[in-house]
Amino acid sequence: MNAKQIQLKSRPEGLPNANNFAEAEVALAAIKDGEFLVKNLWMSVDPYMRGRMIDRKSYIAPFEIGAVLEGGAIGEVIESNNSEFPVGSKVNSMHGWRSHYVTDGTEITRLPQTPISESHFLGVLGMPGMTAWTGLNRIAELKSGETLFVSAASGAVGSVAVQIGKLMGARVIASVGSDEKAEHIKSLGVDAVINYKTCGDLTAALAQAAPEGIDVYFENVGGEHLTAALNNMKDHGRIAVCGMIAQYNDTVPTPGPANLAQIIMKKLKIEGFIVFEHWAHYPEFAKQMGQWLAEGKVTAEQTVYEGLSNAPEAFIGLFEGKNRGKMIVKLT
Amino acid sequence: MNAKQIQLKSRPEGLPNANNFAEAEVALAAIKDGEFLVKNLWMSVDPYMRGRMIDRKSYIAPFEIGAVLEGGAIGEVIESNNSEFPVGSKVNSMHGWRSHYVTDGTEITRLPQTPISESHFLGVLGMPGMTAWTGLNRIAELKSGETLFVSAASGAVGSVAVQIGKLMGARVIASVGSDEKAEHIKSLGVDAVINYKTCGDLTAALAQAAPEGIDVYFENVGGEHLTAALNNMKDHGRIAVCGMIAQYNDTVPTPGPANLAQIIMKKLKIEGFIVFEHWAHYPEFAKQMGQWLAEGKVTAEQTVYEGLSNAPEAFIGLFEGKNRGKMIVKLT
Numbered sequence: 001m002n003a004k005q006i007q008l009k010s011r012p013e014g015l016p017n018a019n020n021f022a023e024a025e026v027a028l029a030a031i032k033d034g035e036f037l038v039k040n041l042w043m044s045v046d047p048y049m050r051g052r053m054i055d056r057k058s059y060i061a062p063f064e065i066g067a068v069l070e071g072g073a074i075g076e077v078i079e080s081n082n083s084e085f086p087v088g089s090k091v092n093s094m095h096g097w098r099s100h101y102v103t104d105g106t107e108i109t110r111l112p113q114t115p116i117s118e119s120h121f122l123g124v125l126g127m128p129g130m131t132a133w134t135g136l137n138r139i140a141e142l143k144s145g146e147t148l149f150v151s152a153a154s155g156a157v158g159s160v161a162v163q164i165g166k167l168m169g170a171r172v173i174a175s176v177g178s179d180e181k182a183e184h185i186k187s188l189g190v191d192a193v194i195n196y197k198t199c200g201d202l203t204a205a206l207a208q209a210a211p212e213g214i215d216v217y218f219e220n221v222g223g224e225h226l227t228a229a230l231n232n233m234k235d236h237g238r239i240a241v242c243g244m245i246a247q248y249n250d251t252v253p254t255p256g257p258a259n260l261a262q263i264i265m266k267k268l269k270i271e272g273f274i275v276f277e278h279w280a281h282y283p284e285f286a287k288q289m290g291q292w293l294a295e296g297k298v299t300a301e302q303t304v305y306e307g308l309s310n311a312p313e314a315f316i317g318l319f320e321g322k323n324r325g326k327m328i329v330k331l332t
Numbered sequence: 333m334n335a336k337q338i339q340l341k342s343r344p345e346g347l348p349n350a351n352n353f354a355e356a357e358v359a360l361a362a363i364k365d366g367e368f369l370v371k372n373l374w375m376s377v378d379p380y381m382r383g384r385m386i387d388r389k390s391y392i393a394p395f396e397i398g399a400v401l402e403g404g405a406i407g408e409v410i411e412s413n414n415s416e417f418p419v420g421s422k423v424n425s426m427h428g429w430r431s432h433y434v435t436d437g438t439e440i441t442r443l444p445q446t447p448i449s450e451s452h453f454l455g456v457l458g459m460p461g462m463t464a465w466t467g468l469n470r471i472a473e474l475k476s477g478e479t480l481f482v483s484a485a486s487g488a489v490g491s492v493a494v495q496i497g498k499l500m501g502a503r504v505i506a507s508v509g510s511d512e513k514a515e516h517i518k519s520l521g522v523d524a525v526i527n528y529k530t531c532g533d534l535t536a537a538l539a540q541a542a543p544e545g546i547d548v549y550f551e552n553v554g555g556e557h558l559t560a561a562l563n564n565m566k567d568h569g570r571i572a573v574c575g576m577i578a579q580y581n582d583t584v585p586t587p588g589p590a591n592l593a594q595i596i597m598k599k600l601k602i603e604g605f606i607v608f609e610h611w612a613h614y615p616e617f618a619k620q621m622g623q624w625l626a627e628g629k630v631t632a633e634q635t636v637y638e639g640l641s642n643a644p645e646a647f648i649g650l651f652e653g654k655n656r657g658k659m660i661v662k663l664t
Contacts (some may be wrong), residue, residue: 051597058597059567222592235391241595255587260554263573263604265383265390270602272595 001037003028003099005068006311012053015249015319021312024068029104035104036080040331043096043308044072044122044314046156050262052247059274071096071330072127074111074118085110090118092126099308099331116293117298123326124300125289128156131275133285135218135240136164139273144169146215149206149232151225153190154181155318156326157242159301161218162190167297170216173203173209175225177321184324188299202228213237220247227257233266241272249319301325333369334362337400337430338643343503344385347651352385353644356400360434367436372663374430375640376404376454377647378488382580391606403428404454404662406443417442422450424458431640431663434551448625448632449608455658456632457621460488463607465617467550471605476501478547481538481564483557485522486513487650488658490576491633493550494522499629502548505541507534507557507654516656520631534560554578559589565598568638573604579623581651633657 002025009022021278031037048073052063063069073096077089082105085091090111095101111118116125124128130314135157136142152158165172166189174185175194182193190237192209199205206214213234219226222244229239233234247254262268292298303323305314311329334357341354357589363369381403384395395401408419414437417423422443427433443450448457455461460497466478466623467489468474480497486507497504498521506517507526514525524541531537538546538560551558554576561571579586594600624630635655643661650659 057600226592243596244593245489247593253590255590256592257588258585260558260588261576261579263602264606265604267391267604267606267609269604270595270596270600272599272601274596274599277599 001025001028001097001100003100004308005118006308007068008053008063008065011055011159012050014251016053016316018312018316021069023309026068027101031079031081031102032099034082035102036077036082037102038075038091038093038095038108039078039098039100040073040075040096040098041090042074042119042122043129043311043329043331044127045311045318045327045329046127047243047245047248049315049319050319057210059276070094072122073097074121075101086232092121097308097311111185112289119302119304119328119330120293120300120326122328123156123302124160124293124298125286127275128326129160129289130187130278130282130285131157131242132160132164132218133289134275134278134281135242135273136161136168136216138278138281139240139271140216140218140238142168142170142216145171146245147171147173147210147212147234148218149173149175149210149214149215149229150218150220151175151196151229152220152243152245153193154185154301154324155220155245156301156323158218158220159185159188159325160298163188163292163298165218166190171210173206173214175221181321181324203231206232216240218242220245223257227259230259230262230266230268232256233262233268234264237266237268239268239270241270246320254268303327305329307331333361333432334358335430335432338370338640339400340385340395340397342386342397344382344581346583346643348382348385348644348648349509350644350648353401355641360401360432363411363413363434365413367434368414368417369410369432369434370407370423370425370427371410371432372405372407372428372430374406374451374454375643375661375663376458377643377650377659377661378403378459379575379577379580379650381647382651400430401561402426404459405429406450406453424453429640429643446622451634451660451662452625452632452658454660455488455634456492456625456630457618459607460490460658461621462610462614462617463489463574463635464496464550465565465621466490466607466610466613467605468493468500468548469572470610470613471572472570474500474502474548477503479503479505479542479544479566480548480550481505481507481542481546481561482550482552483507483528483561484552484575484577485525486517486633486656487552487577488633488655490550490552491517491520491657494631495520495624495630497550498522503542505538505546507553513653513656528557535563538564540572541548548572550574552577555586556590559569559591562589562591562594562598562600565594565599566598569598569600571600571602573602577651635659637661639663
């Protein structure tokens with residue numbers, strides 16, 4: 001049988017465009033003993049994938065030109081010679097960007113039975129949700145009563161971070177890129193929302209939203225957001241550095257904040273993290289998040305594009321602010 | 333009796349110059365009950381004082397125009413109505429930049445008897461030495477076998493940090509601003525020294541000196557040094573941010589490093605600190621450093637200017653790289 005897949009045709013310079021991607025059809029071998037065939041139902045597009053399109057040493061190997069892309073995906077077993085993955089099983093893998101794949105089960109996990117859509121294992125119950133939880137709990141160690149600032153707050157990670165922040169007892173300030181997103185994020189219980197595109201001076205806007213300063217900044221953006229956060233941190237504030245999406249498409253290096261001396265004056269702690277290194281804590285997270293979802297305390301946000309052919313457009317849309325919550329692609 | 337003092341005449345813009353300071357003579361009242369008169373023997377000039385010359389909120393109040401400056405000083409009690417500070421006592425205070433002062437003993441400490449010059453309580457046994465020790469032990473938690481990079485390595489803090497680094501079992505790489513300083517710092521046992529003014533690309537020079545990367549960066553400088561360190565840090569590296577002297581005289585903000593995304597990719601931890609918050613650990617430090625000095629394992633470096641009138645020149649010299657080790661002024 002044949003599988004459709006999206007390959008990296010060329011390395012993007014600046015914002016990726018449709019020409020960086022190619023759709024191809026490849027033949028799949030028949031399944032051998034111990035193998036099974038998966039039909040993907042959902043796939044994830046995430047900002048970190050932009051980094052893998054650059055040919056450089058990083059925490060994860062770069063994508064290769066002419067090879068199929070990779071990323072989180074939820075699929076269903078449709079043919080099986082493996083008793084641990086019978087036909088009908090729903091599975092989570094890193095074999096996204098393709099319609100079908102054959103595997104022996106290496107690094108494939110079966111999804112538990114849950115009342116919510118399995119697509120949420122790519123979002124609030126998956127890597128982005130776990131990232132938000134890890135940054136707040138294990139990196140910044142947010143405490144009840146503290147003030148939390150989250151940038152890119154309507155994104156896949158940010159929209160979970162603001163909700164976890166509230167559940168942990170923090171006062172939560174969010175920044176987003178449109179009034180429509182601001183309205184929506186307010187409906188999630190956030191205390192103050194800044195539209196960074198229209199607020200004027202971000203340092204001043206943040207000072208108004210957090211007159212006593214910020215204890216924890218959940219950093220998704222970099223650039224002016226980091227400058228404004230540094231200017232508004234309290235003494236001994238902590239910054240969990242999850243992403244710097246403002247810079248992912250830079251073609252020339254963008255200088256960093258001019259106010260890094262705040263790190264000394266305020267005795268700040270800044271820590272970068274990669275969620276995969278904390279994966280041993282996934283069960284603890286999943287139990288807590290599953291409970292919050294069941295109790296209706298966390299809203300699982302999704303933006304869904306339809307069809308594998310539209311996956312590049314969904315990915316590009318991440319950098320144009322087109323998603324609210326987790327951006328995913330429905331593949332059937 | 334009269335005391336000579338140096339006052340802040342005007343706030344410096346950029347590099348301080350002699351016109352920012354004024355010498356004055358003020359009358360001291362006779363000592364009352366419980367008070368004593370101190371004649372200063374030595375005073376300290378330190379880079380952090382530049383920050384206090386700016387009118388802004390910081391961890392310590394700004395100096396006032398027309399008022400005497402402040403800073404560490406070692407003096408001798410020459411008249412006393414306080415039995416805890418008899419005539420002849422040597423005392424440590426923050427009443428530098430003046431020849432004499434009257435006090436009731438508040439925040440004055442008596443020096444212990446030691447075989448070394450009491451001036452070292454302004455350097456290797458005082459705030460700068462304690463800063464180096466705190467940054468390596470309590471902030472970066474340097475471990476034996478790790479690679480340490482220290483910038484401004486021939487300065488008051490840096491020259492102690494490189495020596496403590498060696499005593500803690502690290503491979504130590506230092507950067508300095510002249511070949512003469514490089515030669516000297518090598519004599520302290522440092523493994524590799526970079527003259528940042530002549531090395532060309534600092535990132536490349538550091539990569540050559542530390543081909544396997546840096547575990548701990550002791551940050552005194554900022555700017556290009558921070559860029560180069562970020563490019564050369566190992567995964568999970570730690571940066572103890574003590575100072576950013578390259579920026580203290582900026583008249584317009586200098587942009588920060590363009591490679592802050594390294595914080596995420598390498599999962600770095602960056603922490604600023606102010607030594608005064610760690611002062612409860614001073615006895616632990618002093619015991620250790622006293623032992624190292626007695627055993628000849630640490631060389632106490634000093635650059636001495638003579639006379640109160642030359643204190644401004646000594647201070648300005650800090651930003652021109654004129655000191656090797658601790659810059660102090662001898663007041664007699």
